[in-house]
Amino acid sequence: MDQTEATRRGELLKLWAAPGTNVEIVTVQEGPASIESMYEEYLSIPPVAKIMYQLEQEGYDAAILGCAGDPGLDAFREITSNMLVVGPAASSFHAAAMLGHQFTLLTVADSMIGSSHELVAKSGLTDKLASVRAVNIPVLELAVNREATLEKLVRIGRDAIEKDRADVLVLGCMSMGFLNVAEEMQEALGIPVVNPAKIALKMTEALVSIELVHSKKAYALPPKLASGKVKSLNELLISRS
Amino acid sequence: MDQTEATRRGELLKLWAAPGTNVEIVTVQEGPASIESMYEEYLSIPPVAKIMYQLEQEGYDAAILGCAGDPGLDAFREITSNMLVVGPAASSFHAAAMLGHQFTLLTVADSMIGSSHELVAKSGLTDKLASVRAVNIPVLELAVNREATLEKLVRIGRDAIEKDRADVLVLGCMSMGFLNVAEEMQEALGIPVVNPAKIALKMTEALVSIELVHSKKAYALPPKLASGKVKSLNELLISRS
Amino acid sequence: MDQTEATRRGELLKLWAAPGTNVEIVTVQEGPASIESMYEEYLSIPPVAKIMYQLEQEGYDAAILGCAGDPGLDAFREITSNMLVVGPAASSFHAAAMLGHQFTLLTVADSMIGSSHELVAKSGLTDKLASVRAVNIPVLELAVNREATLEKLVRIGRDAIEKDRADVLVLGCMSMGFLNVAEEMQEALGIPVVNPAKIALKMTEALVSIELVHSKKAYALPPKLASGKVKSLNELLISRS
Amino acid sequence: MDQTEATRRGELLKLWAAPGTNVEIVTVQEGPASIESMYEEYLSIPPVAKIMYQLEQEGYDAAILGCAGDPGLDAFREITSNMLVVGPAASSFHAAAMLGHQFTLLTVADSMIGSSHELVAKSGLTDKLASVRAVNIPVLELAVNREATLEKLVRIGRDAIEKDRADVLVLGCMSMGFLNVAEEMQEALGIPVVNPAKIALKMTEALVSIELVHSKKAYALPPKLASGKVKSLNELLISRS
Amino acid sequence: MDQTEATRRGELLKLWAAPGTNVEIVTVQEGPASIESMYEEYLSIPPVAKIMYQLEQEGYDAAILGCAGDPGLDAFREITSNMLVVGPAASSFHAAAMLGHQFTLLTVADSMIGSSHELVAKSGLTDKLASVRAVNIPVLELAVNREATLEKLVRIGRDAIEKDRADVLVLGCMSMGFLNVAEEMQEALGIPVVNPAKIALKMTEALVSIELVHSKKAYALPPKLASGKVKSLNELLISRS
Amino acid sequence: MDQTEATRRGELLKLWAAPGTNVEIVTVQEGPASIESMYEEYLSIPPVAKIMYQLEQEGYDAAILGCAGDPGLDAFREITSNMLVVGPAASSFHAAAMLGHQFTLLTVADSMIGSSHELVAKSGLTDKLASVRAVNIPVLELAVNREATLEKLVRIGRDAIEKDRADVLVLGCMSMGFLNVAEEMQEALGIPVVNPAKIALKMTEALVSIELVHSKKAYALPPKLASGKVKSLNELLISRS
Structure with a gap:
């Protein structure tokens, strides 16, 4: 960085x-x-x-x-x-688990979905995981167009709510966290969104x-x-x- | 109270x-x-x-x-x-899970062991639970003899460490929490002890x-x-x- | 009542x-x-x-x-x-588990889906649960139009069979039970339907x-x-x- | 037979x-x-x-x-x-799960312990299993000395209660069931004993x-x-x- | 045979x-x-x-x-x-688990899906199972039209990849194995396909x-x-x- | 090395x-x-x-x-x-799971017990794990006295069999593997012992x-x-x- x-x-x-x-x-x-x-x-x-x-x-x-x-x-x-x-991951997962029944983890890329499941398992919270969904924007480009990224995050978050029954979201990347979009997502989606940095x-x-x-x-x-x-x-x- | x-x-x-x-x-x-x-x-x-x-x-x-x-x-x-x-229970369990591999929950009485397991399961953390052990001192008498209670908590905590491989302890009762003995237990046992009130x-x-x-x-x-x-x-x- | x-x-x-x-x-x-x-x-x-x-x-x-x-x-x-x-819940879940591989629980409202999962977990039968689906008719109105309720139950039951691979259904509400529709659902759907009251x-x-x-x-x-x-x-x- | x-x-x-x-x-x-x-x-x-x-x-x-x-x-x-x-096995396991938090299955011989765990898993009730313990009396000799068999069952049942925290017992063999000792065991041990035949x-x-x-x-x-x-x-x- | x-x-x-x-x-x-x-x-x-x-x-x-x-x-x-x-089943499941995160088992008929889940559970690998999907071609007819069977296997394998996130496939039948199509499926689908016979x-x-x-x-x-x-x-x- | x-x-x-x-x-x-x-x-x-x-x-x-x-x-x-x-770990765990009901992993030191559980979980085989037991001989000293090491491995292996009901053992360290003691342990203990190197x-x-x-x-x-x-x-x- x-x-x-x-x-x-x-x-x-x-x-x-x-x-x-x-x-x-x-x-x-x-x-x-x-x-x-x-x-x-x-x-x-x-x-x-x-x-x-x-x-x-x-x-x-x-x-x-x-x-x-x-x-x-x-x-x-x-x-x-x-x-x-x-x-930040463990902190996010436990916070999410304290706020709802099951959370979706928004990870950066399809290539991280498998290891993200392992990460949640390591924290002991597999039973609280609704799904892992990938944003598929390169980490280094997340901040290039903040609005586009936010829009995509909201869209994928909505899928998580509707298709996977998520009631909390976790941003699975510090660059997402420092993009500082959790509150806007929360407003758009109506469920808690956990910022790993915060x-x-x-x-x-x-x-x-x-x-x-x-x-x-x-x-x-x-x-x-x-x-x-x-x-x-x-x-x-x-x-x- | x-x-x-x-x-x-x-x-x-x-x-x-x-x-x-x-x-x-x-x-x-x-x-x-x-x-x-x-x-x-x-x-x-x-x-x-x-x-x-x-x-x-x-x-x-x-x-x-x-x-x-x-x-x-x-x-x-x-x-x-x-x-x-x-x-306090969910807070304690998630904190404990963040600090080690597996925790033991010290509950008040044998009569609460079954429901304590259900409580941990509700928080999604069964995989992180080493054991539930009961102190078997009536809640209203926990503070009657603080030293005796502390001694018993330390003794049962030691059993949890040695027999159940616990590496974190959780006090499973607010009256234990407000007895304010977690730090003393921690010193005696060498592992984190989570006070639910704090x-x-x-x-x-x-x-x-x-x-x-x-x-x-x-x-x-x-x-x-x-x-x-x-x-x-x-x-x-x-x-x- | x-x-x-x-x-x-x-x-x-x-x-x-x-x-x-x-x-x-x-x-x-x-x-x-x-x-x-x-x-x-x-x-x-x-x-x-x-x-x-x-x-x-x-x-x-x-x-x-x-x-x-x-x-x-x-x-x-x-x-x-x-x-x-x-x-009635525990009785229904265990009966359902005895009759097939995995059951769907038909609960009254979306607001009960999370706690219904916890209820099944309490009975130890999470491995046998295909899904929880909500009927979303207020309990007090279930009997207002018996035919409409039955039709909706059959429709949601069919979804459970086709999308969640349920092979047994459980009615998750006593008012559904006393509506006495399990046998009709069974006939329409071809799988056992457990009435909690019975x-x-x-x-x-x-x-x-x-x-x-x-x-x-x-x-x-x-x-x-x-x-x-x-x-x-x-x-x-x-x-x- | x-x-x-x-x-x-x-x-x-x-x-x-x-x-x-x-x-x-x-x-x-x-x-x-x-x-x-x-x-x-x-x-x-x-x-x-x-x-x-x-x-x-x-x-x-x-x-x-x-x-x-x-x-x-x-x-x-x-x-x-x-x-x-x-x-009879599935019936017994589900009845036991309805009556307590966790049951011990008393199987006939050490040789059956592994497959007994698989049998409980097949019923979906692994979470409710305290342990499997073997009686190690040949099935054909269970009835030879009813008193000795009963005594051994009570002794092993007591171990299950004290060491495995069982709160219900299941007799894992029809010959034990038809020996008709569940009620006597129940009296001796103070917890429900499920007879598979009944x-x-x-x-x-x-x-x-x-x-x-x-x-x-x-x-x-x-x-x-x-x-x-x-x-x-x-x-x-x-x-x- | x-x-x-x-x-x-x-x-x-x-x-x-x-x-x-x-x-x-x-x-x-x-x-x-x-x-x-x-x-x-x-x-x-x-x-x-x-x-x-x-x-x-x-x-x-x-x-x-x-x-x-x-x-x-x-x-x-x-x-x-x-x-x-x-x-062959246990061998296949363990090999599949060694090669990826989660596998789909292609079984012969819908009638075997329930017992296939039990079979995977018996091998201890339920956590590695993405799904079981049925080919629904009678075993004795699998070899009648090798091309048609291969095509169907590829189609169902693709569903497993896209809908269930499978990253390895297992052929769940020896007649599929001796049809010797795993390599062709592998080529078509880009993920390992385990032949139980081999x-x-x-x-x-x-x-x-x-x-x-x-x-x-x-x-x-x-x-x-x-x-x-x-x-x-x-x-x-x-x-x- | x-x-x-x-x-x-x-x-x-x-x-x-x-x-x-x-x-x-x-x-x-x-x-x-x-x-x-x-x-x-x-x-x-x-x-x-x-x-x-x-x-x-x-x-x-x-x-x-x-x-x-x-x-x-x-x-x-x-x-x-x-x-x-x-x-070698994944290979050993899957081989062990193919040979028995539950295996014990013999790891090098107490400090590795927690992470060893995570390693088994990563392979998907937690259900097949009887226990993890530590040998507590520094890796670099395992070969100093081959007989003493073998004796300790046999002793701990016997504990695993008797106390944890292990029916297969896994050597959890390549230096144990290249010590080439699995066959001798097998002879002494009567159950399969998996050498990770082999x-x-x-x-x-x-x-x-x-x-x-x-x-x-x-x-x-x-x-x-x-x-x-x-x-x-x-x-x-x-x-x-």
Whole structure:
């Protein structure tokens, strides 16, 4: 993501944040231009992991992933202990499940439908999933024509309501989230629409304020680190000379 | 609940609330002394429903149920449209699911284990449930000896961790929540412990702040009200003269 | 329900009853005019509970709920020990599951589809559910034009067969049951149609004849009653002076 | 089964039958001595199928299988259209599910535990199954020492209650059913115990009395018979000359 | 199956077999002409069982069932200990699950759709099933017009892809398998098509080559054989003189 | 992994391979020393992906992952089209499911139990999983004392059989696989033990021999590659200058 867009997203988050919450947006030096495949999800993880590890050292309370596929969420939680790590996907799914009977996830492309089902299953919420429907606009083009994107989202959302009996919608992509269209969709469609960027921020504020951090029993420190066999994250990756 | 205890709870909620959140505690004129059975859950619903309906008229943003069995949650959502209604149980289960792989629910009595399973199923989170275990201290006596209760909760929590592989715990009763022991349990056990009173407040703040309300497609206004056949909630209950 | 209709229903039940079964129809003094929402379900429970409790004292063998949403079934079973309490919904779902691979539940209104899914899940039979479809005729008008209602039921039943692959149908409302149209639907559609009023009576006769009563381990007496802390059902409800 | 035992079982069924029900017990010329494996289940099917087919021709209202593994139930329903065919296993599981939260199935031998789980799954009731436990007394020896068998059943039933949280028990074998010990077990254990022989009879009476027959959409006539390509059941089996 | 067709199938299997695999096709003296119902499935089991039992005595490494409904698979495994018994259905379902997210099973007739769902459930793969669709060409006529059959299979496969989101197809019948059309379907449809005859052979070779045999803990010898009460398979079937 | 061990593993694979199969073992320049956490799984993916992509260009028929957590399997399938990619975990789980009723997965460390459940769920086989049990020997030390490791594996396997009713075992780690102990465990325990290294090779041979490749509908080429927006895999990763 270019710096302009990163700054824009940071400004939105600051706008959405509760009084007392300080938000910083952190970008990586290397990664995929956007995430539309599992391959790109995995590519994004190692550089982000390093930053997560470092942020905890710096004393941050929490970190939110920048992609609504939650790539690497479990790994980031393994390598942090006091800094809560939050995934926008999991946050969105649980919020949606709290608001209705069954939600539809609007994912970016047909190529992500299968893995989106797996993502919902990982959150334990398959029983609350009405369907996954793809928008099929390249992530990097979602913001090119905001009105056209909004119109398509509303159209697909209406299909979800009528054909799949969805009563809540989830935007399955951070670029959709930062397009800031959920409220307009909500107005057009009459059901709650969950913005992953907003809800992840709010869930993070909620959990941090009552000192809940992800379970270290669920996401244990990698054994080599736990046993002291290696001293730092970097040593977990070795190169053949 | 007597007024002293209600006041005490209200004070705690105010303490826990984010800046900008105004909390009021509302009590009913009639209801069960505590809730330890489905029968008592149902008894509590009609008086609370009237209050919910009225609170919406008065312009409240949200209302949180006072019992961690979420009795009547769906009904209260049917009769409100703009005021979000939140259940402590659903809030707790979803928070727990966000923090680990599988949680154990600590319910009040053996008599509630079956219905607790149904409650988790209703939230869609059966796949994330390690077990339900009962504390078997009468609700009204939980606070009589805080230390003894805490000790028992820790002991049963340890069983949940060791025998059921729980990595998060949920306190399944508001009186446990207002006993304010989650942090002490957390320290003793090393895994997150979710306090239903706190998390319900935080989830409510989170959802309200981004204008998410329960889906009216999921929780439709009762048809007689929707069609105008009856004009108010009270007319839905008729007596034979 | 007015007395004429109550009497008519009682007559039908007597007609359907096996030799040796004595049926009495009991009406409450206060309750919703019909049940088309969860709110109305909950409204119906407290007055019925009192009657259930009293009927057991009077020595009845069994009691059948009057609503095919089974409102309060678990509570009524908690407060009775020797008198079997039977729900028309559960009876219908289990009968349907015994007769085919998957059934469609015909519920009264779109507003009940979500809670109907939860009701089937509570009976453990989600795997046997083809779909829930709504008739969308107000309960109180189902009998206004019997032919029109029957025609609509047949049309929706045909959709269930063709689109959802249902091979059994369940009428999801006692007013549909007492309309006595299952046999005509069966003839028109060629698959079994379960009438909740009839099957609940027959399941009750079946269980009573071999002395099976609901499990008190599953539906325990409310702890305050079990421990003797309160002496009667009425004391479970307290008013603030 | 020898003729004496068949007669004894017939007498019990007559005793249990409702006024107006005529019970006849029919035995096959060839089959396994008892059923303790899937192999023996399959062996039992072809001879029973012929009898089922013939019984329908003779105008019987219903037929109940003689084995609580329900071997061939789907096949017998395929080849009958007006005569209801009932399985003791399915009847027992559905009755148990109607009476509590979760039941334990007491099967005859360890060798049947895997297939018992499949049998419960076939009825759609896996969510209601607490466990399957084996009695490990050969079927043909169950009646040799009634007291010892009863004692073992009670002991295993107690394990099911305490270790698996069962709140209903199902006897998973017709020879256990005709041992007529359910009531004694019930008294000893305090939870309902379902006798497959009794409940199958009662379910049959219930369904027949309201003219419900298994769905022919679910259990279609074999296509060769339906299309008229073969004229009778016998022609479905061909021998190479 | 006539001898010509049996020979033809044997030739195909030899062609498909790996170097070092010796395939023999064995036919029964008595059985259904083809299998299009559960009744015919059960009819086929006893004669095949005898052969399976004998083949093990003769020292074969493995046996593959001849029907893609896997009739009697569990029973054949009970009566063999060292000779692996493989079902074409289970082999196909697991292969399909390894190749994609969700598969559609193409079964022979509408009458088999219900039992096909049960078959997939038995293999544990319900979560991977997109749908079951029926070809509705009688098994014995599948090969009459190969082109017409292929065309229909492609058409129904396309429906499965477009309407049910299938990404793998399974041919649910050995006669479809030996029609040898999977590759042509694959070419036409662009997704993997699993031929039960081929994959069963390959799975068998795979398992035999690393000495894996079905678990005798899962498929125990029938107790009467295990205990020595009967000496041979034949004695498990008794006739009344 | 050092070159000696890589060579040793390659030799074993050649030994296990069918006539006509050419096996080559390929190592990466950079990666974790062993995989005992999700973090290490993700670290291993990008370097392996590059090799997978290149191997397809070079015309290989198939590639097998080197880790029994199947890290990146979906991604590798996205970036290959004609070269089958096989995961040892998925291969093992499906083989185990074909051989018994329920299997136990022996994973390396307690830290992997949660993610192992997710891995089984991803393969669709949760219903066939008896349990996951951890060996808790560091991966790099598994081979230090082969006898001690074998003894521990047998002990834990026995627990799985007795306490979890497992009837098949799966070794959940390639280092366990190349320790080549499955046959000894099998002898000691009497149930099948699946070696992921062996079964992955055999499943690959099976699928390749009948020209089955993973579904490109399930694992689509990343959209940027599919649309031609980027020309090669490398361009999917971008660096900020």
